[in-house]
Amino acid sequence: MTDFFKGIAPLQFDPASSELAFRHYDADEVVLGKRMEDHLRFAAAWWHSFAWPGGDPFGGQTFERPWFGDTMDLARLKADVAFEMFDILNVPFFCWHDADIRPEGASFAESRRNFEEIVDYIIGKMEGSKTKLLWGTANLFSHRRFMAGAATNPDPDIFAWSAATVKSCLDATQKMGGQNYVLWGGREGYETLLNTDLKRERQQAGRFLQMVVEYKHKIGFKGAILVEPKPQEPSKHQYDFDVATVYGFLKEFGLEGEVQMNIEQGHAILAGHSFEHELALAASLGIFGSIDMNRNDYQSGWDTDQFPNNVPEVALTYYEVLKAGGFTTGGTNFDAKLRRQSLDPVDLIAGHAGAMDVCARGLKAAAAMLEDGTLEAMRAERYAGWDSAEAQAMLTGDLAGAAARVEAEGLDPQPRSGRQEILENIVNRFV
Amino acid sequence: MTDFFKGIAPLQFDPASSELAFRHYDADEVVLGKRMEDHLRFAAAWWHSFAWPGGDPFGGQTFERPWFGDTMDLARLKADVAFEMFDILNVPFFCWHDADIRPEGASFAESRRNFEEIVDYIIGKMEGSKTKLLWGTANLFSHRRFMAGAATNPDPDIFAWSAATVKSCLDATQKMGGQNYVLWGGREGYETLLNTDLKRERQQAGRFLQMVVEYKHKIGFKGAILVEPKPQEPSKHQYDFDVATVYGFLKEFGLEGEVQMNIEQGHAILAGHSFEHELALAASLGIFGSIDMNRNDYQSGWDTDQFPNNVPEVALTYYEVLKAGGFTTGGTNFDAKLRRQSLDPVDLIAGHAGAMDVCARGLKAAAAMLEDGTLEAMRAERYAGWDSAEAQAMLTGDLAGAAARVEAEGLDPQPRSGRQEILENIVNRFV
Amino acid sequence: MTDFFKGIAPLQFDPASSELAFRHYDADEVVLGKRMEDHLRFAAAWWHSFAWPGGDPFGGQTFERPWFGDTMDLARLKADVAFEMFDILNVPFFCWHDADIRPEGASFAESRRNFEEIVDYIIGKMEGSKTKLLWGTANLFSHRRFMAGAATNPDPDIFAWSAATVKSCLDATQKMGGQNYVLWGGREGYETLLNTDLKRERQQAGRFLQMVVEYKHKIGFKGAILVEPKPQEPSKHQYDFDVATVYGFLKEFGLEGEVQMNIEQGHAILAGHSFEHELALAASLGIFGSIDMNRNDYQSGWDTDQFPNNVPEVALTYYEVLKAGGFTTGGTNFDAKLRRQSLDPVDLIAGHAGAMDVCARGLKAAAAMLEDGTLEAMRAERYAGWDSAEAQAMLTGDLAGAAARVEAEGLDPQPRSGRQEILENIVNRFV
Amino acid sequence: MTDFFKGIAPLQFDPASSELAFRHYDADEVVLGKRMEDHLRFAAAWWHSFAWPGGDPFGGQTFERPWFGDTMDLARLKADVAFEMFDILNVPFFCWHDADIRPEGASFAESRRNFEEIVDYIIGKMEGSKTKLLWGTANLFSHRRFMAGAATNPDPDIFAWSAATVKSCLDATQKMGGQNYVLWGGREGYETLLNTDLKRERQQAGRFLQMVVEYKHKIGFKGAILVEPKPQEPSKHQYDFDVATVYGFLKEFGLEGEVQMNIEQGHAILAGHSFEHELALAASLGIFGSIDMNRNDYQSGWDTDQFPNNVPEVALTYYEVLKAGGFTTGGTNFDAKLRRQSLDPVDLIAGHAGAMDVCARGLKAAAAMLEDGTLEAMRAERYAGWDSAEAQAMLTGDLAGAAARVEAEGLDPQPRSGRQEILENIVNRFV
Numbered sequence A, B, C, D: 001m002t003d004f005f006k007g008i009a010p011l012q013f014d015p016a017s018s019e020l021a022f023r024h025y026d027a028d029e030v031v032l033g034k035r036m037e038d039h040l041r042f043a044a045a046w047w048h049s050f051a052w053p054g055g056d057p058f059g060g061q062t063f064e065r066p067w068f069g070d071t072m073d074l075a076r077l078k079a080d081v082a083f084e085m086f087d088i089l090n091v092p093f094f095c096w097h098d099a100d101i102r103p104e105g106a107s108f109a110e111s112r113r114n115f116e117e118i119v120d121y122i123i124g125k126m127e128g129s130k131t132k133l134l135w136g137t138a139n140l141f142s143h144r145r146f147m148a149g150a151a152t153n154p155d156p157d158i159f160a161w162s163a164a165t166v167k168s169c170l171d172a173t174q175k176m177g178g179q180n181y182v183l184w185g186g187r188e189g190y191e192t193l194l195n196t197d198l199k200r201e202r203q204q205a206g207r208f209l210q211m212v213v214e215y216k217h218k219i220g221f222k223g224a225i226l227v228e229p230k231p232q233e234p235s236k237h238q239y240d241f242d243v244a245t246v247y248g249f250l251k252e253f254g255l256e257g258e259v260q261m262n263i264e265q266g267h268a269i270l271a272g273h274s275f276e277h278e279l280a281l282a283a284s285l286g287i288f289g290s291i292d293m294n295r296n297d298y299q300s301g302w303d304t305d306q307f308p309n310n311v312p313e314v315a316l317t318y319y320e321v322l323k324a325g326g327f328t329t330g331g332t333n334f335d336a337k338l339r340r341q342s343l344d345p346v347d348l349i350a351g352h353a354g355a356m357d358v359c360a361r362g363l364k365a366a367a368a369m370l371e372d373g374t375l376e377a378m379r380a381e382r383y384a385g386w387d388s389a390e391a392q393a394m395l396t397g398d399l400a401g402a403a404a405r406v407e408a409e410g411l412d413p414q415p416r417s418g419r420q421e422i423l424e425n426i427v428n429r430f431v
Ligand SMILES: [Co+2]
Pocket: A264, A266, A267, A303, A305, A335
């Protein structure tokens, strides 16, 4: 037991507490026939919680953590503290990048050995914990070797390095019983088209993703392969811009049955979408997988990765998740970082706990909206005209046939109210 | 001859002129082995030039045109003036929506009859003119019946109305010898997800586009079917968000060999892209078709549809067009409107003439960059590592194979300068 | 009694109702020692509710109101319906532009006569109603004569026209017992700097505002003069960009004691601010006046003027209002329009009723946060170091004196947690 | 002589060169009666050129510079290389933050001693160089002690630290003959209003700036005090949002005659303005000082600090500078960083050289536009109506008087074309 979280006991569900506690999240509460824990499937992220030093483009490290440094001992200390946080929060899952959990070595081989050793150490920790691995992923963007891309790098040796990294991360994910493997291509894009062969780079990215999927099957990994879209930052333009873009990419490379989406609210916003749009689109295309439940600041033009705090927004999120059938291998990952001024250990606990409560409120509101049924009834009623055989026949007919009805029947269709304000009022009954 | 442009003679190429003239656009100048007119294939747009009254969300009509009104006589006067402008500008092409050229009737049948009559009148005008039809399109967004969509409307009768409208517009486009037919789905999206069945609406849109393509083949229309992407406005979210989104949509509905893109600079910007990105992406996916060469104001969050005026930006546009092989059926359409304070007939001529000069400068700069070859040589050199057989073999191999090389060969790839500033300096030698 | 709202009875406070009712807004409920009606001081806006036809840049009128048209009879009918809505909603206030309530005449004199006649008609309506005038304002932006500005127009005759318009509007506001007079300068800005004498135009605007203030005193108008900032739209740049800009403008023209702010959430967002920022800044500068409680869509780059629907955001709004001492002459105006697809009379009622409920929830949450006191205690504690005499002395001393302490005392100040997540969690206990 | 720039000779003006050279910037060329060097007054920035390691929020150091590290020897090496770059570029000025040029010490006193020592070293370098100091400034944002602000910090000891830092930087600026002193308040703002006493912080900031001005006079510093506005980043909101905001701030604290603006293009864009807007506004308010000539990427929502590369934009910049009378103490600083992939020493030279050429082209175009006079004549003509005595009298009269004319004279003012497209065409003759 480290003393990092000294004085902070595991959080209890206690709506009336004046201390640090869950006011809304009760893991065992049954919502729509399922425990909240099984609905929400919360995961904490190693990177933002334990590896990020608090820097921004105009300032350096603000956090002073006893595990900061590059030794294996410190990596183990970090893992010890991480599992202490998982216990305090009672989160069923966690996530990692390779670079979060192991010190970088002087060579690939040394990095890999460090990684394998710490993976075993974490597996040991998992044996004494309820917390499982939601997903692993490879950091192919922080080191300067990746500055011009990983799979899309102009240098084929970096493609090889990336392949080797993903291979070892996928192996480790399988070994740890991970339920998914995620690819986020922060550098798979460009800074300027002037030095970029966009077509070639997209082909490299497509082939790389095919190779990952092939390898998954080869080793018998049963989890899902997830791609996390983001439009830009760090790149000026990233090939995995948004859900619609990735869908086209998957179709182009024959991967639409193999790969699903890990959708982050902040990235949706950067791409000019609402989060619920991205979720609804992914669900409608059959590629919905998992979510990163961290918001952006609407006034900031970059990825702020903040814990969620707006219940009405979160309710719409889980409304789409529930309509999509809920998570299977996916879950609710907090890819969220503390504000860099939130220096204290208790901030880390409070950030997660507040977010978990917000998600619990959102889930319960979403469930209530579904059970109430008014929203879906009004939606169905709006499209009821399409339920007639004649209307459906029009869709299987031809343009001239559809057109002929207009004059033949003297059609003069009148618009009907979209009732947006009424629908928003109905949502507000539940949030 | 109307007197609308009284005193304005057809523009001449006269670099030294102190009057209204082309300073850079000489239709007959040969660039890269082709006349500039044949490269640029300029088109003027009926809508913005002759039908838009100058309104904005906070103010009404500013233009007072003698042809404003709803009679056939006024529609013919408008056509007369349009062709006078085409002659003054010597543009080889024009474009229309049905609603631009004919008065709305009291019924579909009356609107169609108005339309067919004015189409014949315009065909008569074309016989005395060099100006041809680049593309026709249907206005399925202005009338209140389309407020909730055309093909994606909850009311199947509006789907039928839209089918009938596109049928008549495609028939007219063919009759007028049009080289393309464009679909822009300004209302094919939603205001709020709360009242929207996104999956159903996308299916309707997909089927509609298939029906259009089938009808094209049925009537033997030889032109291209083009979709014009736009992320939003008027809708909060539009299904044809950007080139990548439309590509996925075409793949989903089996249309990727049938449909190409009409890409507008302003829409690229609204979607968070540079224009050259959208062009390069479309070319790399084999779906590049035509362009709407009108810019947005970078400080305004809506579609300002301004004439292009920045030569360095336009040079990068034509650089991508030339690299894509140039236009075949497509061209450079000015989907641009005067600022609403630009009341005078001469403003309409000057807006187009300035834009044509800017495009001519851009094209010549792009051609010079290609002929110089430095940019492409530097790009090729950056990826030269991939030209080896070993690197190519890696792409056809598997993940483990690619990975194995890293440790076996002790790879330690070093980043190389991306040389962005140098490349930008090279571009600046030509613009 | 018109039949426009036929079947819609005045709304009751009935939290358990399944019909149209207030679930949270009880005008007589006492919050922090004051009735909610007296806290919130709701106002309905004539323009968006009764005059806006539902157009957007890509489509025309969607609403079909029996009072649309240009006769005095229709203007009276519109007023009748307006007061019926005020009664149904039980709103204590309304607001108008001159152009909302009277038909435009063929000359200024005719417009003025129309205006004066309808003002008297409305005064008659007010006598039978509880609803008072929160503010009047002049529409100096819709007519084409204002396309290049009102007070800032290059044509001095339009300055005169604007003066005459404001004079008659201020006279009418006084006659109707209005509590404020608002100026919003939608065209007081520019489309392009190339044709703009920015210095001259700002001087014209400053002198105009001085003249308005002088006239207010001359006629003994007791209400407040309010300026409503907006950064752009319809202009590319508007001189009243945001609260900070207007403050500088008031200081420049010696008006900071005479003019206060009418702050709109949507305009705050367009200017890159949160609404609470603009409120807190205005309060700190002593120029807080009134609010337009209508939101923008965060994904749309223009002014969507939607009814508020997010309780956590609205709670932060009223938290700032309460900290500023609450409204005096000001109030909560819904400068909000229905979505253009919301065609039905009930939509108009539901839009306002939902917004009033959201505001009531926000107010009650804000009051509870203030009564709880934790937020303010934590804020005060954060700055407690400044409460020492030594710290205060430093502010009245000089730079060298402040500097000298650092080495003399060997200062090594350590950062302390900003506790943002904890504070956000506290807010979430109340919303 | 270090070997960092080995093989790179001082750049020559040689338009026909195929090597690294100035194609447009000839320091001695006379434009509008003044040498270009004296017009443009180029400065290189120590921070971006020599101290920035190439990091971004998703990746660390990419540059490997021999002077990276924390010793005085390395600081001297950095200075040696800096002056070698100044010589190669023939720039007349440079700029620094204290933290750029000296290693941070373990205490304030040690940092100060390091600073004073390196200041003397740089003064020695200056004696052998033509390059002078344009401005010095204090870095009050990178170290974690400033995470919650410098002058606006909740901790008065950090106010004291900031005072001591600015005092030593202003002393050093004076000692080095600097022509200006700049304050940029990257952390003078907030992350969340919830923990912020906005009024108190603004008062602290105002008093701090007064103290700086008082100290300037006390020590007899003859240069200008400049404030550099920026709306956000690193803070969510920064008190020095834009020129208009700072103007109000200066008025509030009685500093408008004492402080001028250092305006950066990228910051203008982040604030929703064009660069030329900020310049024109500052000039019209009498607070124009100097410029940071580095652009943002319009598609990226953060401060990219790129070298300028768009001649038409830069021409409009210098058009405003020339209209404002040109620089006095100010100049053209490149507060620009290489892209993080531009690893080579030659990139640093090329980035600056390309920018200097772009500025030279912009200046010459701006001068030509002024000499041509058409733009200014058209502007003056547009406002000519205001030149009559009657129009001017209206401005000194009262509202009722201005109003009375409208009906008395039967005014019916007609809008005139704003001629934006024609004006843009005229600009394009020169760029
Ligand atoms: Co993120």
